Amino acid sequence: MIKKLLSLKNIRRLYAAFFLALFVILVGITSFRSMKGYQVSLFLELDPLVALSSFLTSWTVYKGLALSLIIIVGTMVFGRFFCSWICPMGIINQIAGSIFNKLRAVDLIKMNAYRTIYRFKYYGLALFLVLAAFGTIQTGLLDPIPFITRAFAVSVYPAVNYWSGGFYLKQPVFQGGFLLAAIFITVLFANRFINRFWCRSLCPLGALLGLLSFRPIMQIWRDTAKCNDCMKCVQNCHGACDPHASLRTSECMVCMNCISDCPENAMHYGLPKNASSVHTPLDVNRRRLIETAVFGTVMFPMMRSVITSKTAAQHSVIRPPGSIAEGDFLRRCIKCGECMKVCPTNVIQPALLEAGFEGIWTPILLNKIGYCEYNCVLCSRVCxxxxxxxxxxxxxxxKPPAQKPLKIGIAFYDRGRCLPWSMHTECIVCEEVCPTSPKAIWFQDVEMQLRDGTTKVFKRPYMDPELCIGCGICENKCPVRDKPAVRVTSIGETRSLTNQMSLKS
Structure with a gap:
């Protein structure tokens, strides 16, 4: 009994439960109330594809990504263990697949047989790496760790908070949140037709780990002298790696199910022995790889030929404070959504097409939803x-005058909509909430004759572009709700030398 409980299969399940719980907790505490120095981006820093793609785009390795070496070396030694033991996306897909299998009769042997469609992830990886080599990082679209982090931050936790509360001070809203939720649910529902469809067919990280585990030191092997070809080892195989025949080591997720399910004790994990079965080489068509590389080469200039936030300054593309120059930003941002989750005012939102296709799901500030808190730098702590x-x-x-504040933009008044300017209505909201010292908003007293012939003094607001930091609180609090009378654009941002005011006083 104890031996069964301590089987490799159950040990793997314990690890999977632990890492899934750890992921959920880390994403959950990515908030200004709970973070308290915890390494909330741990899973992203462990991701080898994040490290590789960011290296190819910027030719630098960010210090936080050194942790990915643990997974790289571990995969070369122990095989593709990350997918079934650690990866939250893989674990959730496995749970979903198990639930679907229990709800209907299914031929598990047929379900878990290898299919040629499983090659697709290698071609996807090749495409992403070619684009990264040209300088655009798009791995975050399908890399499972940024994908599931983004889904939880933008869709899952806001939905849970809607019913239970407690995660946020106010109910967060995200543009594109429903789309992200629909994609995430579709991925989970795909397990109804093919177990771990995402992991086997689409996952570029799985493809990278498959390449690294092509010849691992420790691996699953079958004792051909004991095997009676009962096929039970295939029934619960996570990777569809054909353990009953010539094992596909690049597809094997080291789930250990075949070892536990084998009635003849013919399946083993460790150093292969003389009686072990042969292994199948990586099933990838070289011609398709070349075609994929050519497609990426053609696709890259097409992506860059459209107007984006990099090729032309877009007033609506206001990046979080601390963001590097736009070109470098697009070469580094993996669209994980951590900064969106941690933002206390909900101002950081996933971009749709405001920054072009390259910038989809990258963080931008929407001041109609929130504003950049003056004393908050949490988004810079989680990237x-x-x-x-x-x-x-x-x-x-x-610390003026020696050190100027960091600017993310400048606010401008629309005098045709401003209450004191256009409607002879008293309003000083923008000046009251302005956090800078001295305030960037100042008033000029103007005596105006009203329609009935009486006169009244109004305070007309003006913006000092030297003091404005673009925090957006004036736009967010403006009582003209449909289209605020004061709006922030990215002009004058500290991170750019070109996106500046054309005229200087």
Missing amino acids: PTGAITPLTVEKKIG
Whole structure:
């Protein structure tokens, strides 16, 4: 009994439960109330594909990504263990597949047989790496760790908070949140037709780990002298790696199910012995790989030929404080959504097409939803790739006159919509909430004659572009709700030398 409980299969289940719980907790505490120095981006820093793609785009390795060496070396020694033991996306897909299998009659041997469609992930990996080599990082679209982090941050936790509360001070909303939720649910529902469809067919990280585990030191092997070809080892195989025949080591997720399910004790894990079965080489078509590389080469200039936040300054693309220059930002941001989750005012949102296709799901500030809190630098603390550099509050707000504050934009007044300017209505909200010292908003008293012939003094607001930091609180609190009378654009941002005011006083 004890031996059965301590089987490799059950040990793997314990590890999987632990790492899934750890992931959920780390994403959950990625907030201004709970973070308290915890390594909330741990899973992203463990991701070898994040490290590789960011290296190819920027030719630097961000120090936080050195942890990925643990997974790289571990995979070369122990095989593709990450997918079934650690990866939260893989674990959730396995749970979903198990539930679907119990709800209907299914031929598990047929379900878990290898299919040629499983090659697709290698071609996807090749495409992403070619694009990364040209300088655009798009691995975050399908890399499971950024994908599931983004899904939890933008869709899952807000949905849970809607019913239970407690995660946020107010119910967060995210543009594109429903789309992300629909994609995530579709991925899970795909397990109804093919177990771990995402992991076997689409996952670029799985493909990278498959390449690294092509010849691992420790591996699953079958004792051909004991095997009676009962096929029971296939029934619960996570990777569809054909353990009953010539094992596909690049597909094997080291789930250990075949060892526990074998009635003849013919399946083993460790150093292969003389009686072990042969292994199948990587099943990838070289011609398709070349075609994929050519497609990526053609696709890259097409992506860059459209107007984006990099090729032309877009007023709506306001990046979080601490963001590096736009070109470098797009080469580093993996679209993980950590900065969106940690933001206390919900101002950081996933971009749709505001920054072009390259910038989809990258963080932008939407001041109609929130504003950048004056003393907050949390978004810079959770970025795993350095797209947002670590900031201190002192560096953000500056110490005039020696050190200027960090600007993410400048606010402008629409006098046709401003109440004191256009409607002879008293309003000083924007000046009251302005956090800078001295305030960037100042008033000029103007005596105006009203329609009935009486006169009244109004305070007309003006913006000092030297003091405005673009935090957006004036836009967010403006009582003109449909289209605020004061709006922030990215002009004047500290991170750019070109996106500046054309005229200087």
